[in-house]
Amino acid sequence: xxxxxxxxxxxxxASVLRREDRRLLTGAATYLDDxxxxxxxxxxxxxxxHAAARIVSIDTSAAAxxxxxxxxxTGADLPEIAxxxxxxxxxxxxxxxxRVPLPADFVKFVGEPVAVVVATxxxxxxxxxxxxxxxxxxxxxxxxxxAALAASAPLVHEGAENNIAIHVVQTAGDPAxxxxxxxxxxxxxxxxxxxxxxxxxxxxxxARFDPTTEQLVVWDTTQSPHYVxxxxxxxxxxxxxxxxxxxxxxxxxGFGPKAQFYGEEAVIPWVARLLRNPVKWVExxxxxxxxxxxxxxxxxxxxxxxxxxxxxxxxRNVFEHDQGAYCAGLQVPMITLSTLPGQYRIPxxxxxxxxxxxxxxxxxxxxxxxxxxxVVAMERMVDRAAEHLGMDPVEFRRRNLVQADEFPxxxxxxxxxxxxxxxxxxxxxxxxxxxxxxxxxxxxRSLQAAARAEGRLVGIGIAAYVEGCGLGPYEGSRYRLLNDxxxxxxxxxxxxxxxxxTVYAQxxxxxxxxxxxxxxxxxxxxxxxxxxxxxxxxxxxxxxGPATLQAGQEMRGKLLQxxxxxxxxxxxxxxxxGNRVEVTDDPTRSVSLRDIAGAANVGKHGITLAPGILPGxxxxxxxxxxxxxxxSGTHAVAVEIDPETGAIDVLRYVIGHDCGNVMNPxxxxxxxxxxxxxxxxxxxxxxxxxxxxxxxxxxxxxxxxLPSSMxxxxxxxxxxxxxSPLNPLGAKGAGEGGTIPVPAAIANAVEDALRPFGARIxxxxxxxxxxxxxxxxxxxxxxxxxxx
Amino acid sequence: xxxxxxxxxxDTTVNGVRHEEVVDARTTLADFLRGRLRLTGTHVGxxxxxxxxxxxxxxxxxxxxxxxxxxxxxxxxxxTVEGLTDDPGDLTPLQDAFSRHHAVQCGFCTSGFLMSxxxxxxxxxxxxxxxxxxxxxxxxxxxxxxxxxxxxxLEVGGTRDDH
Numbered sequence: 001x002x003x004x005x006x007x008x009x010x011x012x013x014a015s016v017l018r019r020e021d022r023r024l025l026t027g028a029a030t031y032l033d034d035x036x037x038x039x040x041x042x043x044x045x046x047x048x049x050h051a052a053a054r055i056v057s058i059d060t061s062a063a064a065x066x067x068x069x070x071x072x073x074t075g076a077d078l079p080e081i082a083x084x085x086x087x088x089x090x091x092x093x094x095x096x097x098x099r100v101p102l103p104a105d106f107v108k109f110v111g112e113p114v115a116v117v118v119a120t121x122x123x124x125x126x127x128x129x130x131x132x133x134x135x136x137x138x139x140x141x142x143x144x145x146x147a148a149l150a151a152s153a154p155l156v157h158e159g160a161e162n163n164i165a166i167h168v169v170q171t172a173g174d175p176a177x178x179x180x181x182x183x184x185x186x187x188x189x190x191x192x193x194x195x196x197x198x199x200x201x202x203x204x205x206x207a208r209f210d211p212t213t214e215q216l217v218v219w220d221t222t223q224s225p226h227y228v229x230x231x232x233x234x235x236x237x238x239x240x241x242x243x244x245x246x247x248x249x250x251x252x253x254g255f256g257p258k259a260q261f262y263g264e265e266a267v268i269p270w271v272a273r274l275l276r277n278p279v280k281w282v283e284x285x286x287x288x289x290x291x292x293x294x295x296x297x298x299x300x301x302x303x304x305x306x307x308x309x310x311x312x313x314x315x316r317n318v319f320e321h322d323q324g325a326y327c328a329g330l331q332v333p334m335i336t337l338s339t340l341p342g343q344y345r346i347p348x349x350x351x352x353x354x355x356x357x358x359x360x361x362x363x364x365x366x367x368x369x370x371x372x373x374x375v376v377a378m379e380r381m382v383d384r385a386a387e388h389l390g391m392d393p394v395e396f397r398r399r400n401l402v403q404a405d406e407f408p409x410x411x412x413x414x415x416x417x418x419x420x421x422x423x424x425x426x427x428x429x430x431x432x433x434x435x436x437x438x439x440x441x442x443x444x445r446s447l448q449a450a451a452r453a454e455g456r457l458v459g460i461g462i463a464a465y466v467e468g469c470g471l472g473p474y475e476g477s478r479y480r481l482l483n484d485x486x487x488x489x490x491x492x493x494x495x496x497x498x499x500x501x502t503v504y505a506q507x508x509x510x511x512x513x514x515x516x517x518x519x520x521x522x523x524x525x526x527x528x529x530x531x532x533x534x535x536x537x538x539x540x541x542x543x544x545g546p547a548t549l550q551a552g553q554e555m556r557g558k559l560l561q562x563x564x565x566x567x568x569x570x571x572x573x574x575x576x577x578g579n580r581v582e583v584t585d586d587p588t589r590s591v592s593l594r595d596i597a598g599a600a601n602v603g604k605h606g607i608t609l610a611p612g613i614l615p616g617x618x619x620x621x622x623x624x625x626x627x628x629x630x631x632s633g634t635h636a637v638a639v640e641i642d643p644e645t646g647a648i649d650v651l652r653y654v655i656g657h658d659c660g661n662v663m664n665p666x667x668x669x670x671x672x673x674x675x676x677x678x679x680x681x682x683x684x685x686x687x688x689x690x691x692x693x694x695x696x697x698x699x700x701x702x703x704x705x706l707p708s709s710m711x712x713x714x715x716x717x718x719x720x721x722x723x724s725p726l727n728p729l730g731a732k733g734a735g736e737g738g739t740i741p742v743p744a745a746i747a748n749a750v751e752d753a754l755r756p757f758g759a760r761i762x763x764x765x766x767x768x769x770x771x772x773x774x775x776x777x778x779x780x781x782x783x784x785x786x787x788x
Numbered sequence: 789x790x791x792x793x794x795x796x797x798x799d800t801t802v803n804g805v806r807h808e809e810v811v812d813a814r815t816t817l818a819d820f821l822r823g824r825l826r827l828t829g830t831h832v833g834x835x836x837x838x839x840x841x842x843x844x845x846x847x848x849x850x851x852x853x854x855x856x857x858x859x860x861x862x863x864x865x866x867x868t869v870e871g872l873t874d875d876p877g878d879l880t881p882l883q884d885a886f887s888r889h890h891a892v893q894c895g896f897c898t899s900g901f902l903m904s905x906x907x908x909x910x911x912x913x914x915x916x917x918x919x920x921x922x923x924x925x926x927x928x929x930x931x932x933x934x935x936x937x938x939x940x941x942l943e944v945g946g947t948r949d950d951h
Contacts, residue, residue, distance in 0.1 A: 018890070022879065031831070031896065123812065200831075676933050706839075709934040
């Protein structure tokens with residue numbers, strides 16, 4: 001077999017500017033609502049105003065009679081699709097309750113769709129919404145895990161004994177005995193609110209049915225086109241090839257909620273098929289607040305046992321997880337379960353999940369996905385333990401970190417796929433020291449001491465985390481040599497701003513040994529590649545990346561094999577230079593990639609291929625990682641509190657980050673910085689409030705604060721690179737690490753700032769009223785309710 | 789809702805091109821630009837005037853086109869992101885800086901940032917980080933954390949006033 005040296009200029013690892021940018025900067029991008037769909041009707045949904053109610057009757061006649069209205073359908077009108085949408089991640093013990101696209105009998109949360117109106121425009125459709133008369137028999141609702149788990153709580157779903165969806169306990173070692181024997185034990189209860197994804201583009205679906213081919217084309221702002229296709233095929237009882245799901249080339253942010261499947265996604269294509277006309281629904285922001293999945297609050301009751309030297313002996317964490325009205329998937333609480341021990345060597349672990357149904361919109365992954373809450377539980381208790389011993393919290397961490405020579409490290413728990421939870425690689429001590437060095441930790445402590453001497457409230461917080469990422473089952477990449485001599489790389493996964501068209505072209509360029517400008521990347525269309533999972537869980541660089549590398553290497557082999565035959569050479573070495581393959585020692589002998597395509601792909605009708613010419617140059621590789629790779633990070637922050645207003649001023653913030661080998665440093669930094677901003681929102685600003693009747697109280701950006709450029713402080717990044725042994729790129733995930741430890745780090749810093757008063761912070765986000773309350777409580781002696 | 793459906797004339801100049809159109813009185817400027825003129829670079833993110841994705845320049849002022857009716861632009865000069873460059877092959881220094889500083893990820897908010905920043909730069913230079921953050925604070929970005937935008941604005945903000 002012919003071999004050649006790889007192209008000397010490596011693209012992997014270079015900060016290549018993005019190919020996507022030009023169209024995004026000039027207004028030429030194509031988001032879902034920009035698609036040219038002439039004559040497209042527009043839909044709007046009637047949504048429940050009640051958190052729990054029986055639907056007594058729905059009268060759609062006045063709405064249907066309105067000029068411009070093409071049709072109105074309730075759940076009862078669409079029995080064909082009245083099937084449960086399968087949860088994304090399940091567990092044998094899950095008590096699942098079917099979540100149907102349009103419920104006909106009961107509503108379980110405010111915002112649940114109960115009817116759809118299709119009209120000539122969205123304006124008309126919304127006029128008609130007002131004419132749909134729905135009579136409800138309102139039922140008692142539960143709107144917190146505490147209310148759901150209370151004795152004699154109203155039942156979210158009839159026919160059950162309680163509101164528990166699943167109760168899972170995982171242990172390592174003998175946590176009960178170890179805790180009993182521990183010289184020191186501390187316990188606290190933390191409530192951690194997790195807000196929504198709040199992609200700037202809301203959800204949207206458009207669909208067109210072609211009766212001639214019987215194919216349904218669905219455009220969807222989804223992170224997972226194949227998941228949507230498979231779910232639709234199941235719900236519609238159609239072959240999957242009859243449904244083509246396309247995520248438009250430009251999707252305006254994802255962050256988790258767009259990786260889920262919603263009733264609207266089943267209803268819109270169905271009515272487009274019924275009407276034989278394109279139909280579009282674009283969620284408005286108010287709908288987004290009530291009907292798009294969010295993560296919401298977990299309540300953690302955590303106890304840590306440790307010895308005089310600061311060694312953690314046992315950790316016990318029991319947490320309540322709000323599943324919402326239905327289980328869309330168990331990924332979030334299962335991730336929380338296994339993220340608890342983090343970077344620490346803990347011989348005895350008890351981690352326990354109680355997930356319950358509530359009368360609120362279902363919850364699912366939002367950037368960080370269950371990890372920020374676990375990190376709050378762990379890192380806050382690490383700080384408490386250090387305080388208890390009078391030890392520097394950094395020193396306490398040093399004594400407990402998993403060491404660099406302990407990888408692969410088995411935590412002792414079980415990962416959500418049933419395998420032993422194993423960290424593939426990392427260097428937590430180095431990460432900590434590099435972070436502290438950049439943060440200038442000792443100097444910051446001196447500044448803090450000086451500030452305290454002046455009566456100022458300055459505090460320092462550290463938080464470390466691990467992130468299981470690069471999850472299976474697989475992701476694919478398909479190469480094809482086009483007739484013009486360029487290479488098309490097709491990914492199943494769809495991007496929402498991550499720069500796939502750029503970064504996968506970089507990987508392909510190195511794999512092929514070709515110039516990047518001869519390579520184009522396309523994404524998110526189920527008709528172009530049959531299998532795929534999607535963009536979520538910081539997984540694609542470590543799954544689609546290796547698939548792109550391997551498929552590219554195979555394609556290179558094929559290109560060279562055909563070139564060898566066409567050049568009638570047995571030369572030991574061929575080189576791809578520009579758009580030609582040449583004999584390395586004699587560049588005058590060469591063949592163009594276009595000619596290779598002509599010979600191998602186009603051919604001549606009825607004429608036998610010449611010897612050595614491969615028919616049809618395409619390669620497809622699905623890469624299935626053995627298990628999740630583990631990225632890690634350590635954040636350090638200094639804050640100052642204004643005791644009068646409760647305002648938190650971030651004085652300095654340093655992020656230490658290890659996501660293995662980096663494909664494009666600029667893009668990784670962008671992911672980390674963007675994730676950090678999301679974490680800042682979680683730490684100090686974002687909270688989806690519901691009142692006790694399950695009414696959402698924060699349904700606009702006037703009530704729900706997204707961080708602007710004024711709220712996100714400057715941040716300094718420090719990277720280390722511990723390659724993952726689980727894939728040939730050595731890559732891990734970078735999409736969520738910036739977010740994960742921010743609430744814990746800032747909470748640790750705030751509590752450190754308030755330490756002279758012994759005030760406690762146990763609820764996130766940390767808003768000014770909570771700080772003022774903590775400072776003004778008369779319980780400042782460390783014995784009262786602040787201590788759980 | 790006959791009053792809302794009442795057709796009205798809008799005579800407006802958008803990116804240098806005069807348009808005389810009949811629209812429903814209740815049509816927002818954002819929907820007019822996007823749906824009628826098919827200038828889809830202006831995006832609608834919240835429809836309540838907070839996120840700023842729909843920002844356009846009307847008679848020199850940055851406005852939320854989701855909070856303005858098309859009929860209110862009658863007689864006005866409107867600029868959208870599509871009008872920032874004459875030649876689609878060119879980028880303004882600000883657009884170019886956005887790319888080089890990775891101030892763009894999903895791009896949905898980008899048009900609004902470009903328009904509000906362009907309007908601000910016409911009023912005067914932006915020379916320090918606090919000023920840059922203040923200029924950017926009227927819009928929301930969920931992807932980038934603003935770092936790249938601050939850098940891009942500082943790069944071009946002190947040297948040019950013809951954005």
